[in-house]
Amino acid sequence: MRVLHVLDALDPAGEAGAYADMLRHLPATDTHDVAVLGAAPPSAGRQRVVAAPTAEALSTLLRDGGYGITCVTSYQTASLDVPIVSTSLPTRAVYWKSYDESARLRLGGSYASSTDDALLASSDHVAFATYELASLYDLPAGAAATVIGLAADIAPFVALRPPAATDTNCVLALGGTASRRHVRDLVAALAIVRRAVPDATVRVFGPGDGDDASRLAHAADEAGLAGACAVAGGDAAIAEELAHARIVAAPPGAPGSPVPLVESLAAGRPVVTTDPGHATTVIDDGVEGFLVPTGDIEGLAARLTTLLTNHALAATMGRAGRRRAARYSLETTAARLAALLASVGDGR
Amino acid sequence: MTPEYVAEIGTDHYLTPGEVAGIHDRPAPAAVWDTYRAHFRAFTGSRLDPQFWGLDSPIRFQGHPRVTPGTTVVIAGHAAVTPAFCRDLTYVRRHVSVWSSAAGAEALAGRGLAADLVIAQHRTDLESAAHVRHVRDRNGYNVLGGVPVVVADPRLPGALLAGVPDARLAGINAARGWGLWPATLTSLAVSAGASAVVLAGLDLATAGGRALDAVLGVIARTADIPFIAADVATPPEGWLQARLRDTPGPRGFPAVEMTRTVDASQEQRRARLAEHLRTAGDVLRTAAVFRSAALEARRHRDSRGDARLEDAWRQLMAWRRQRELRLAVQDGLGAGLLARAWREAPETVRGPLWRPVLLLTSELVAQGRLADARLAQREDRLSA
Numbered sequence: 001m002r003v004l005h006v007l008d009a010l011d012p013a014g015e016a017g018a019y020a021d022m023l024r025h026l027p028a029t030d031t032h033d034v035a036v037l038g039a040a041p042p043s044a045g046r047q048r049v050v051a052a053p054t055a056e057a058l059s060t061l062l063r064d065g066g067y068g069i070t071c072v073t074s075y076q077t078a079s080l081d082v083p084i085v086s087t088s089l090p091t092r093a094v095y096w097k098s099y100d101e102s103a104r105l106r107l108g109g110s111y112a113s114s115t116d117d118a119l120l121a122s123s124d125h126v127a128f129a130t131y132e133l134a135s136l137y138d139l140p141a142g143a144a145a146t147v148i149g150l151a152a153d154i155a156p157f158v159a160l161r162p163p164a165a166t167d168t169n170c171v172l173a174l175g176g177t178a179s180r181r182h183v184r185d186l187v188a189a190l191a192i193v194r195r196a197v198p199d200a201t202v203r204v205f206g207p208g209d210g211d212d213a214s215r216l217a218h219a220a221d222e223a224g225l226a227g228a229c230a231v232a233g234g235d236a237a238i239a240e241e242l243a244h245a246r247i248v249a250a251p252p253g254a255p256g257s258p259v260p261l262v263e264s265l266a267a268g269r270p271v272v273t274t275d276p277g278h279a280t281t282v283i284d285d286g287v288e289g290f291l292v293p294t295g296d297i298e299g300l301a302a303r304l305t306t307l308l309t310n311h312a313l314a315a316t317m318g319r320a321g322r323r324r325a326a327r328y329s330l331e332t333t334a335a336r337l338a339a340l341l342a343s344v345g346d347g348r
Numbered sequence: 349m350t351p352e353y354v355a356e357i358g359t360d361h362y363l364t365p366g367e368v369a370g371i372h373d374r375p376a377p378a379a380v381w382d383t384y385r386a387h388f389r390a391f392t393g394s395r396l397d398p399q400f401w402g403l404d405s406p407i408r409f410q411g412h413p414r415v416t417p418g419t420t421v422v423i424a425g426h427a428a429v430t431p432a433f434c435r436d437l438t439y440v441r442r443h444v445s446v447w448s449s450a451a452g453a454e455a456l457a458g459r460g461l462a463a464d465l466v467i468a469q470h471r472t473d474l475e476s477a478a479h480v481r482h483v484r485d486r487n488g489y490n491v492l493g494g495v496p497v498v499v500a501d502p503r504l505p506g507a508l509l510a511g512v513p514d515a516r517l518a519g520i521n522a523a524r525g526w527g528l529w530p531a532t533l534t535s536l537a538v539s540a541g542a543s544a545v546v547l548a549g550l551d552l553a554t555a556g557g558r559a560l561d562a563v564l565g566v567i568a569r570t571a572d573i574p575f576i577a578a579d580v581a582t583p584p585e586g587w588l589q590a591r592l593r594d595t596p597g598p599r600g601f602p603a604v605e606m607t608r609t610v611d612a613s614q615e616q617r618r619a620r621l622a623e624h625l626r627t628a629g630d631v632l633r634t635a636a637v638f639r640s641a642a643l644e645a646r647r648h649r650d651s652r653g654d655a656r657l658e659d660a661w662r663q664l665m666a667w668r669r670q671r672e673l674r675l676a677v678q679d680g681l682g683a684g685l686l687a688r689a690w691r692e693a694p695e696t697v698r699g700p701l702w703r704p705v706l707l708l709t710s711e712l713v714a715q716g717r718l719a720d721a722r723l724a725q726r727e728d729r730l731s732a
Contacts, residue, residue: 091699114398114718122703142643
């Protein structure tokens with residue numbers, strides 16, 4: 001079976017990058033080529049990367065490439081290129097619906113696109129990354145869909161040693177500094193946590209600019225927490241940051257991809273999240289971490305304090321997290337994708 | 349060729365250069381049309397409003413910026429707002445007019461620099477929705493609220509313009525820059541009477557890639573003034589390379605003035621959408637039938653429905669020949685997939701026909717329903 005995977009310009013840290021990573025784990029018995037639209041393609045492991053900078057080039061590739069299945073992976077690619085691709089598609093079509101921008105905005109409840117819906121409707125099969133995503137889309141009668149699971153490269157995180165009793169009480173806060181609500185809640189919660197854990201600190205990881213960082217520093221100063229809040233920024237390596245953290249706090253606000261949560265779980269760090277709707281995809285309350293209603297600062301602080309003071313509970317949750325994360329490893333998800341592609345290829 | 353003429357091509361109202369000639373008594377210059385075809389696949393999407401945000405837009409006037417003769421307009425992006433960039437911009441600030449995007453204005457404001465004019469424009473509804481989320485993340489803080497002049501694409505969600513005083517807000521035609529904000533500002537600067545246009549702090553590849561390069565090249569042909577891409581390794585065609593620090597201009601802060609003309613009222617926009625819906629009424633009903641046939645063909649996984657689908661495909665493509673219908677589908681209903689297929693789909697479909705028929709009709713039918721619902725919502729609000 002020959003499969004062509006159509007990706008946006010590969011971004012190692014983005015959805016396309018995670019997808020490309022997963023492709024490395026597909027069985028070697030089939031041929032998996034990757035067509036990258038929009039930019040010069042970097043290496044994608046042992047897959048053959050076929051340059052297709054334009055829709056016309058992609059169309060030619062589909063016509064002459066002898067492919068049996070085409071996997072389209074991004075709404076942004078698809079919405080611009082699918083009309084021509086769709087009319088030149090002698091193959092079966094699978095739409096991989098993960099946490100692209102369109103899906104994340106739809107999860108936030110403020111956006112839906114009938115273009116996106118049409119793309120899903122006209123695929124032979126839709127592979128959703130999670131049940132959460134699948135529940136968002138109404139497919140027409142006769143459409144086939146499967147929940148494949150998230151794809152996360154957990155190997156670097158599994159390799160991290162669990163927190164030791166002597167480690168510092170650092171909370172790694174995901175989500176960056178861009179959300180003011182996130183920053184405000186974090187600072188307020190930390191002030192409460194430090195009543196019981198005086199050396200507790202927060203390190204913020206993720207996107208945000210210099211202004212946002214100064215705002216955090218200012219808010220920390222005002223709360224008497226000077227030096228207790230720091231910004232790692234979005235360019236830092238999350239594995240390195242996790243290595244120095246005891247627990248992880250995930251932010252409220254608009255949902256992003258749950259992959260950083262999976263990476264935290266794989267690192268054996270329990271997660272306290274104030275965005276329960278989104279996080280329930282990968283976390284059960286009280287098992288791999290805690291879910292706290294958005295805006296419940298006292299609750300957030302209480303859960304963080306519990307995990308910073310009860311090391312045995314944190315370790316138990318850390319182990320549970322590692323087991324949970326294994327469900328989303330590249331190997332596991334690639335095996336599910338391979339099974340799906342085989343069934344689609346057989347016309348099932 | 350004027351910026352207005354380039355804008356006319358960017359409206360996506362024409363399928364061929366001949367059609368432009370038939371309406372405007374002059375054909376689109378071959379090079380412009382070639383650029384439109386090669387880099388935009390003859391569809392910029394600059395008038396698509398799939399969310400129907402334009403219906404509730406707070407914009408009441410169309411704006412036409414004017415600058416004092418001799419003014420250099422610096423179009424500043426947010427990609428390279430480094431200390432060095434800010435030093436250079438501060439150095440020239442007294443003798444240039446600084447125009448920027450919302451993200452650019454936010455980055456500049458963080459460095460103590462203010463833009464004179466800010467554009468609020470996104471290429472797609474997806475980008476607009478992401479901008480709304482960005483503002484919400486900042487507890488509603490919106491840099492546009494404090495800017496002297498805001499020019500905005502009428503298709504923006506109202507939430508993005510909520511804090512902008514009416515006196516400082518004007519609508520613009522997003523087709524001027526073929527949907528890409530740096531090109532729109534360049535085109536506006538030319539029409540405003542700028543003596544030079546400088547792009548700075550802009551990552552051309554991120555802002556729009558080769559398509560942006562191409563349209564900037566087209567706009568540079570519309571005026572005999574220097575177009576300068578500051579501190580850019582490979583400037584677009586017709587643009588010069590120079591340092592931002594060397595930007596010329598007379599001393600004294602140049603002012604931006606806005607001539608405003610009354611835009612369509614919300615009531616008129618509603619009436620226009622209702623008219624588009626009437627124009628497309630038969631087509632929407634037919635598309636629903638085609639969609640059912642496509643779904644049935646897919647369910648049965650055989651070729652029994654193919655004759656019907658062949659007719660459906662021919663009909664879908666034939667609709668492109670009706671100009672009024674085309675405009676109703678694109679400008680009215682915001683259905684981009686069919687609009688793109690009209691430009692680039694082959695006559696003969698390879699692969700199962702149900703797929704493109706289902707794809708195109710699904711979006712079209714959904715947009716028709718959404719348009720109906722939006723109009724009904726407004727009726728409800730008015731009667732309440």
